[in-house]
Amino acid sequence: MKHYFSSRYQRHKRILRILSLQDGYDSYRPRRPSSEHFIFPRYTWVRFFLTFGLMMILSVPSAFVLRVVFSVLSPKVQIMLMIPVVMLIGFLAVEIVDDYFLRWEEAFQEFRRTVLPFIVLALVVLIYFVIKNPAEIKRSVSDWQESVNENVQSKPQPIVASPNQGLNWRLLFESPNYLKKTTRNESEIYCRSLGADWQVFDGDKMFIAHPNPSFDRSFYVWHGLTGAVLDKYGIQPPKVFVTSAVGTRFSTLCINKRIRP
Amino acid sequence: MSYEQLNAMSEYELMNLEDSLLMERETNSRLEIKNSSGRFVLLVMSAAIWGLLMAILARGTVSFRPQLHGMISFIGFFVSLGVAVGISHFIWRKSSVDVRFYIRNIVHYWPVTFSFVVGVIVLLKS
Numbered sequence: 001m002k003h004y005f006s007s008r009y010q011r012h013k014r015i016l017r018i019l020s021l022q023d024g025y026d027s028y029r030p031r032r033p034s035s036e037h038f039i040f041p042r043y044t045w046v047r048f049f050l051t052f053g054l055m056m057i058l059s060v061p062s063a064f065v066l067r068v069v070f071s072v073l074s075p076k077v078q079i080m081l082m083i084p085v086v087m088l089i090g091f092l093a094v095e096i097v098d099d100y101f102l103r104w105e106e107a108f109q110e111f112r113r114t115v116l117p118f119i120v121l122a123l124v125v126l127i128y129f130v131i132k133n134p135a136e137i138k139r140s141v142s143d144w145q146e147s148v149n150e151n152v153q154s155k156p157q158p159i160v161a162s163p164n165q166g167l168n169w170r171l172l173f174e175s176p177n178y179l180k181k182t183t184r185n186e187s188e189i190y191c192r193s194l195g196a197d198w199q200v201f202d203g204d205k206m207f208i209a210h211p212n213p214s215f216d217r218s219f220y221v222w223h224g225l226t227g228a229v230l231d232k233y234g235i236q237p238p239k240v241f242v243t244s245a246v247g248t249r250f251s252t253l254c255i256n257k258r259i260r261p
Numbered sequence: 262m263s264y265e266q267l268n269a270m271s272e273y274e275l276m277n278l279e280d281s282l283l284m285e286r287e288t289n290s291r292l293e294i295k296n297s298s299g300r301f302v303l304l305v306m307s308a309a310i311w312g313l314l315m316a317i318l319a320r321g322t323v324s325f326r327p328q329l330h331g332m333i334s335f336i337g338f339f340v341s342l343g344v345a346v347g348i349s350h351f352i353w354r355k356s357s358v359d360v361r362f363y364i365r366n367i368v369h370y371w372p373v374t375f376s377f378v379v380g381v382i383v384l385l386k387s
Contacts, residue, residue: 083380090372
């Protein structure tokens with residue numbers, strides 16, 4: 001920050017200002033679009049709030065020091081001491097914001113000169129393909145969406161269940177404290193594999209889980225063709241449901257209605 | 262002009278060059294530059310002169326007949342606006358480079374100016 005006070009830096013800043021005035025790539029530029037014709041243009045308010053915020057941040061250490069010093073000074077001396085300190089903070093805040101904007105404008109100009117043409121080119125190519133073969137693009141986008149969706153959905157569901165299995169219910173775990181998310185078919189196959197009387201959770205009000213578990217969070221399990229929410233109250237008839245589509249994955253809870261506690 | 266060419270110039274030459282570039286844009290009738298301290302000064306000066314002209318107009322026509330007073334006020338409202346903008350631009354153009362430089366800096370470093378003014382007022386009142 002010391003360099004803000006040097007005449008060399010102020011000269012450098014002035015040269016950059018002149019260059020930006022000549023080139024017209026910063027906020028001083030002529031031939032700006034009519035939408036920017038307003039009393040204050042786009043960056044004035046950003047500059048104002050940035051300067052104000054910086055002043056607040058810079059005031060923190062000085063306020064701490066001054067509070068210690070102030071306890072032994074008279075009010076008049078306090079104000080006399082405060083004025084130059086606040087002026088200094090204001091000066092620094094303006095300089096930092098100026099510095100940032102000069103760099104940012106230059107960087108933005110560089111970006112427009114170097115990277116932007118490639119982005120425009122890529123967009124033109126994309127638009128060409130979209131116009132030429134819209135169905136193919138649509139399908140590939142939906143395939144991509146599906147694959148992303150599947151990846152997200154197949155992530156195991158973290159859970160802390162206590163206990164993690166009961167006499168008449170089982171959860172399908174991928175690893176300890178992580179439930180495996182399956183499709184509807186997979187959940188049915190798993191439940192049937194447990195034995196003859198085992199089935200996917202159906203929300204039957206007569207079913208009483210033994211022992212009833214407590215879960216540390218709410219999560220979805222298969223319930224018919226929909227997903228149902230189980231929460232910290234354990235295995236209860238569900239009240240909240242969510243629809244499913246092809247490829248939807250939920251956690252699997254298997255129950256056995258014949259085993260009664 | 263490149264950075265090197267500008268760097269070879271003296272401080273005074275740079276100041277004059279910047280001022281001429283700013284003046285060209287600040288006093289542009291197509292209002293193409295706004296984000297400059299000079300523009301802000303022109304805005305405030307125009308508003309102040311307009312207010313003053315309106316006050317003079319109101320005071321001068323107070324004894325006129327109501328119909329005439331209304332007509333003069335209506336026309337004077339627009340005429341005084343144009344005159345105020347003209348006067349402010351004239352003052353700004355005729356003031357020296359140094360004056361414009363200091364005023365622009367006073368506006369640009371507004372936190373410094375503001376804290377100084379508030380500080381002095383508080384000091385005088387305490």
